[in-house]
Amino acid sequence: MKRYVLLVFIAAIAASCRPTKKIGVALAKKDTTQVAVPAPTGREDTIAFIRRTLDGVKARHIDFHTFTAKINVDYKDATNKNQNLNVNVRMYKDSAIWISATGFMGIEGMRALITKDSVKILNKLDKVYTARSMSYLQDVTDMPLDLPTMQNLLVGNPIFFDSVSSYAHSSGVLTLQSVGTWFKHLLALGDDDGNIMRSKIDDVDPSSNRTADITYGEYQEKGGVKFATKRQIILSEAKKLSVKMDFRQFAFNEEISFPFSIPKNYKRQ
Numbered sequence: 001m002k003r004y005v006l007l008v009f010i011a012a013i014a015a016s017c018r019p020t021k022k023i024g025v026a027l028a029k030k031d032t033t034q035v036a037v038p039a040p041t042g043r044e045d046t047i048a049f050i051r052r053t054l055d056g057v058k059a060r061h062i063d064f065h066t067f068t069a070k071i072n073v074d075y076k077d078a079t080n081k082n083q084n085l086n087v088n089v090r091m092y093k094d095s096a097i098w099i100s101a102t103g104f105m106g107i108e109g110m111r112a113l114i115t116k117d118s119v120k121i122l123n124k125l126d127k128v129y130t131a132r133s134m135s136y137l138q139d140v141t142d143m144p145l146d147l148p149t150m151q152n153l154l155v156g157n158p159i160f161f162d163s164v165s166s167y168a169h170s171s172g173v174l175t176l177q178s179v180g181t182w183f184k185h186l187l188a189l190g191d192d193d194g195n196i197m198r199s200k201i202d203d204v205d206p207s208s209n210r211t212a213d214i215t216y217g218e219y220q221e222k223g224g225v226k227f228a229t230k231r232q233i234i235l236s237e238a239k240k241l242s243v244k245m246d247f248r249q250f251a252f253n254e255e256i257s258f259p260f261s262i263p264k265n266y267k268r269q
Helices: 002-013 043-059 135-141 147-155
Strands: 066-076 082-092 096-102 108-115 118-123 128-133 166-170 173-179 183-190 196-203 211-222 225-236 240-252
Touching (some): 043 173, 096 147, 108 147, 128 135
Antiparallel strands (some): 082 096, 096 108, 118 128, 211 225
């Protein structure tokens, strides 16, 4: 169970080796969205447009002190075997992520506490306690994963997206491409509201074979924050994995606690 739950929070930052293409056709073969690059009226107009768009993305960045959520998670592996979990998440910005997952008959199977430096997991079904450094997640994902990145992923902020190398604008969708040291990122925004519709992250390393495709929907506004309550993560490598996340409840900046005690009869790994 712990493998499935951790996958929910790391799948979206996995990567692939698909060759870099022009942004106008990058989604054409595997994806349903078709975009076309409009002819810019001039270099200065293009630069100004990209700058305004980036300013809009930054303005919609979700800032928080604390965050809580109750999430229904459906996980499907390459054999089409389904797992359904109810996941409770609590976060303190730049400090900790607390996770509790319950499965069949409401039995809690896993509890985890992730901080800047450590990953601690209680496997309540097998009565096992695991403690690792943050490098454990970095080794599992083979990427520069840290606590702020995981927190941004959970609240719906773009990750690994720093600058824009090109863009496309068609049929009410604005698609931006960012190419960094580690990743290529295609970010699709709604033209009318600027909400993130899709995030597709690929590895720039051609020796890898991973891709992550995240879609966002059913935005709700609470306290001036627009939050995507429906998300789907499709992770493809040698096999295809699908994770659906339905945020049944969410709240910002409330008082929270991180209950995490280690029973004496648990085996330590």
